[in-house]
Amino acid sequence: MTVFKSHYAGQYDQFYSEKDYSGECDLIEEAVQRYAAHVPTSVLDIGCGTGGHAIELAGRGYRVTGVDLSQAMLDVATFKCAGLSLAGGGPQWLCGDARDFESGHEHDLGVMMFAVIGYLAENADVLKSLRNIRRQLKRGALFICDFWYGPTVLTMGPSDRIRVFEGGGRKTIRSASTKLDVFRHTADVTIRLWTLAGDRLVGESTEVHRLRYFFPQEFSMLLSMAGFRSIGISAFPSIDAQPDTHTWNALSIAVAD
Ligand SMILES: C[S@@+](CC[C@H](N)C(=O)[O-])C[C@H]1O[C@@H](n2cnc3c(N)ncnc32)[C@H](O)[C@@H]1O
Structure with missing residues (x-):
């Protein structure tokens, strides 16, 4: 994988320390309460990353499988x-x-949070992923994602940003600049990191994250082509x-048909 490498x-957790994973899990449970036919016990978290949602949901008693590239x-x-x-x-x-991952069984709930679906930039890849996820969810299971x-x-257009993060005796400077391709519906976000210990450079990396943005009608159609029925698209x-x-x-929020 060319992004989300070790540096x-x-x-990652320091960059997103203000993200409210617990509140987002409340939101997931609220959607389940409103729309799920059955109380879920097993959750598939696709693009789980460092486990922000997966660990919180496991703490609430769900059996969670977290998948990440x-x-x-x-x-x-x-x-x-650990611990x-x-x-x-x-x-x-x-x-x-x-x-194409194989989790080995069908789950009661699927979540794919924090624009993970955007990392599948081409229509064929979006559909392949949604179909693969659908295959591993029970009929009637909810599939919740954001994009x-x-x-x-x-x-509005994305804006370029520079931020400095400090912790553990180190300082990391992160710059992000974005280039849109309005024909392909993608944004190439170039993220540069420099990590300093005192005045010594101890880490440096550049990653280009290609993210697809979606329009509501196309997203509903992609879901239905993959065997889901869209319940709603709202402002996260x-x-x-x-x-x-x-x-x-x-x-x-969609349901597996
Ligand atoms: C913005 S992070 C979100 C992580 C986590 N869901 C969260 O909310 O913090 C996107 C994650 O998607 C993963 N990812 C990107 N493309 C993927 C793919 N094709 N299959 C599985 N995971 C993927 C990345 O490795 C990364 O961990």
Whole structure:
């Protein structure tokens, strides 16, 4: 994998320390309460990363399988679980590609959070992933994901950013600059990291993250082509608010038909 390599993965949790994983799991459970036919016990988290949702959901008693293409991200997730007393020993981690992983059984709920679906940039790859996920969910299971909302990406445009993160006696400077391809519906986000210990450079990396943004009608159609029925697309993190041209992330809730 060319992104989420060890330098980036090792700092991922620091970059997103303000992300409210517990609140997002409340949102997932709220969607389940409203729309799921059955109470789920097993959850498939595709693109689980460092386990922000998977570990929280395991702590709430679900049997979780976390799948990710980046072993470096899974290594962080595994490390975080050591010493936690989680039901069933915590999530089961699987290094695999959304397009063809095999979890070994059908699950009651699928989640794919924080724009993971955007990493599948081509239609064929999006469909291959959605179909592979559908195959490993029980009929009636919910599939919850979020994605960059195309109308906003085109209206507001992404902005370039520089941030400095400090911790553990180190300082990391992160710069992100984005180039849009409005024909392919993709954004190439170039992320550069420099890590300093005092005035010594101890780590440097560059990753280009290609992210697809989606439009609501195309996303519903992709879901239906893969065997899901869209229940709704809303302004993340709300289940009810209609997305508008200020909505960067859209929340999609669908059911496995
Ligand atoms: C922005 S991170 C989100 C991680 C996690 N869901 C979270 O909310 O923190 C995107 C994750 O998707 C994973 N990913 C990207 N493409 C993938 C693919 N084709 N199959 C599985 N995982 C993938 C990356 O390795 C990365 O861990």
